[in-house]
Amino acid sequence: MxxxxxxxxxxxxxxxxxxxxxxxxxxxxxxxxxxxxxxxxxxxxxxxxxxxxxxKAVKGLDQVAAGNSRSDTVTIGGLITLDALSRDATVRRMYPVLAEAAGSVATPQIRNVATLAGNVCQRPWCWYYRNGFTCFKNGGTTCYSASGENQFHAIFGGGPSYIVHPSDTAPALVALDARFRIAGPDGERTVPAAEFFTLPKENVARENVLKEDEVLAAVILPPAGRSVRSTYHKIMDREAWTHAVVSAAIVLDMDRDVCRRARVVLGGVAPIPWRLPEVEGMLAGRTITPALAAQAGEGAVAGARPLAKNAYKIPLTRAMVRRTLLALANA
Ligand SMILES: Cc1cc2nc3c(=O)[nH]c(=O)nc-3n(C[C@H](O)[C@H](O)[C@H](O)COP(=O)(O)OP(=O)(O)OC[C@H]3O[C@@H](n4cnc5c(N)ncnc54)[C@H](O)[C@@H]3O)c2cc1C
Structure with a gap:
């Protein structure tokens, strides 16, 4: 070193x-x-x-700050550990999708030290990047995965780099419509989670809008009404210690068995948490039946552009969306 x-x-x-x-x-x-x-x-x-x-020594940013009622926003300090986040009673009750996503990361040892901000801002885990190839992420002018070993790479939003965003908490935060508080030398700004992450075609060297002198301070979650349900499901290539091959963060606002509003965001399949607005539109105002969930699964993969070795992610994504929707609608 x-x-x-x-x-x-x-x-x-x-x-x-x-x-x-x-x-x-x-x-x-x-x-x-x-x-x-x-x-x-x-x-x-x-x-x-x-x-x-x-x-590590900065104080006060490892807490969940909730108001007295369900109509208040909830602020989560960026330095909270993933373990504390996954166990927090308020987060588990109001935002299960986030607690489940945090609890699904890596191993207990990593979750004990890793912070929410570090998880959201972690760099890609593409094997070419991590092994020091001079790819776009390492200052080069090539993405080796485009024609190389691309089993774990993007099926949506790729090009010129085909990394997938590695964070489990990021899709949950986009699905919850969180806002990110960012601290810089001249003060703070707030950015919607959905606008925080950037595609390679916008800036191939980076994954988000943070400037080189900015720090992710906290996330602010909108109030979660009693009619809101949410969950995070993740498929891995082995049982533990690893990132999502495909994941789904789904938030449904239900009026009895009718879905008023849905947010459906995929992980592991794109360089950013991949929101599915067409699928969300398909679900709004309807009862989630097995037939509608199957239609949503089809809609989820409509725009997929697989590489040579990752087309297997298409049936995984289709099934993931269908099953997660049905499980949540019937919870
Ligand atoms: C074996 C293994 C398995 C893993 N499996 C998963 C998994 O299943 N799911 C998953 O999501 N992740 C997984 N990870 C990644 C792991 O979750 C991250 O390493 C961890 O979340 C990073 O958090 P940290 O606080 O330690 O970040 P750090 O290591 O401190 O930082 C990570 C990155 O974020 C930046 N950063 C840190 N804090 C801030 C901040 N406040 N503002 C702006 N930038 C900041 C750093 O500069 C750095 O680039 C795995 C890692 C390993 C080693």
Missing amino acids: KAFVNVNPRDLHHAATLLQQAHRDGRTAALAGGGSDVLGMMKDRLITPDLLVNL
Whole structure:
């Protein structure tokens, strides 16, 4: 590992200012939340920062702050661990999709240290990128997966890079219509979760709208009425320790057995959490029967563009959407 300076900022404004100063001085800098990924990337020399801005010592951003009623928003600090998030009583009651997504990540050891912000901002796990190939994500001008080993790559939204977004919590946050609070050296801004993640065709080197001196501070969840149900289902290529091959985060606002409004977001299939507005429109105002769920499954894969070795994700996605919808509608 290259020698680096570790700094523990006192708050997020301080963290953002340190990042800004480093860039102005021509030094490279990286942020660490739980450090479960970024330190490995440094050991592997995928990144070689001069300065590590370590958020561990920042206080007060590891909590779920809920109001007194269900009509209040809920704010979750970006430094909460995935384990704490998955066990939080408010999150489990009001936003099960997020608790289930957090609880599905990796292993208990990783969930004990990994933060929500770090999970959302983790870099891709494409094997070409992680093995140091000079692909788009490593500053090169090629995506090796396009014609190479692309079993786990994108079937939607790919090109020129075909990575899939690796975070389990990200599809849940998009499905919940969360907003992200971002801290920078000049103050804070808020971005809808659906606009936070960016496709490779917008910026092939990055996965989100964060600037190099910005920090993800918190997520704000809209009130969850009693009629709202949600869940997260995930298919992996083995039982544990790994990312989604396909996942679905579904939120339904129900009036008895009629779906008033639906949000359906896929994970593991696109460079961003992949929302399905046509499927959502198909479900609104209707009773979710096995026939409608099957139609939604078909609709989910209508725009898929598989690569040579990942067409198997199409039947998985179709079945995932159908089954998850039926399970949630009948819960
Ligand atoms: C074996 C294994 C299995 C895994 N399986 C899964 C899985 O099933 N699902 C899944 O979702 N993930 C999985 N992961 C990834 C893991 O969840 C992430 O490593 C973890 O969530 C990162 O959180 P962290 O707080 O440790 O982030 P860090 O390692 O500290 O940082 C990760 C990235 O986010 C950036 N970052 C951190 N905090 C902030 C912030 N506040 N604002 C802006 N940027 C920030 C860092 O600069 C870095 O680029 C797996 C990892 C391993 C090693």
